[in-house]
Amino acid sequence: MSHYSLLTQNLVAGYERRVLLRNLFLSVPEGAFVAVVGHNGAGKTTLFRVLTGQMAYTGQVQLHGRDLRHIRRPAAEGALAHLPQRNAISFPIEVRELVVMGRFRQRRGMLAGYTTQDYALADEALEQVGATHLAHQNFTLLSGGEQQLVWLAQLLLQDARLWLLDEPTQQLDVYYRRRVFSLLQQWVQERHKTILCITHDLDQLPNLPGYLLNLSAPEPQLEPLNEATVAAARAWLENEASLPTAHSRT
Numbered sequence: 001m002s003h004y005s006l007l008t009q010n011l012v013a014g015y016e017r018r019v020l021l022r023n024l025f026l027s028v029p030e031g032a033f034v035a036v037v038g039h040n041g042a043g044k045t046t047l048f049r050v051l052t053g054q055m056a057y058t059g060q061v062q063l064h065g066r067d068l069r070h071i072r073r074p075a076a077e078g079a080l081a082h083l084p085q086r087n088a089i090s091f092p093i094e095v096r097e098l099v100v101m102g103r104f105r106q107r108r109g110m111l112a113g114y115t116t117q118d119y120a121l122a123d124e125a126l127e128q129v130g131a132t133h134l135a136h137q138n139f140t141l142l143s144g145g146e147q148q149l150v151w152l153a154q155l156l157l158q159d160a161r162l163w164l165l166d167e168p169t170q171q172l173d174v175y176y177r178r179r180v181f182s183l184l185q186q187w188v189q190e191r192h193k194t195i196l197c198i199t200h201d202l203d204q205l206p207n208l209p210g211y212l213l214n215l216s217a218p219e220p221q222l223e224p225l226n227e228a229t230v231a232a233a234r235a236w237l238e239n240e241a242s243l244p245t246a247h248s249r250t
């Protein structure tokens, strides 16, 4: 059994005429928080597309010791849970009903549907993210930030040990941003989740235990999260010479 949630060796991926991930070597231990930073267009979402099986790559990728090439649909099979940047729903649905769907994988094949216990877990998750008051509202009428909290509550009900979050605090106000980062820490420590979190919110990072992965760096690698590494990443990202167009064309 691997003690790593994610291993990549020589991972290369990108689009026609543009390589975004170049020989990426990562060893992400179980129960870790990784802040993934980088310029717009640096390849952060592309990394998640590879890990969710949506994109071709060369090199090796393992999720909890399993070769990614042998996992047909990583999210559907429970190898990971993914919260994309935009997660639209076009039909009216009550928030609590959407959250309880996080139990879908565990309930598959059961004709009875979700149990009282599932709903209790949904209520508990809504409480954790501070969204109990939204439980009976129509999800599609919520603000972007409120919707984001609801998606986080749904993730809590999934059994995946590896979470990929694409800018989960993007639309949240200052209070909820801090709250979400502190919840992510709590879920890493108490539930032993491994969380890769794409963010541009560098201000929240220096005091969090975990790792920093700057995909705009010439040779991206995991570094410990602290004031010095975040300050160095910020200085690099603010420097025009580091923009993706300056170095990532093939």
Ligand SMILES: Nc1ncnc2c1ncn2[C@@H]1O[C@H](COP(=O)(O)OP(=O)(O)OP(=O)(O)O)[C@@H](O)[C@H]1O
Residues within 6 Å of the ligand: 015, 016, 020, 038, 039, 040, 041, 042, 043, 044, 045, 046, 047
């Ligand atoms: N299907 C595609 N074909 C060609 N290029 C693409 C395709 N999808 C994305 N790209 C380009 O690849 C680059 C990287 O995209 P990606 O979404 O990984 O960036 P990102 O680091 O997540 O950026 P952001 O911070 O803006 O979300 C972008 O310049 C984008 O335009």
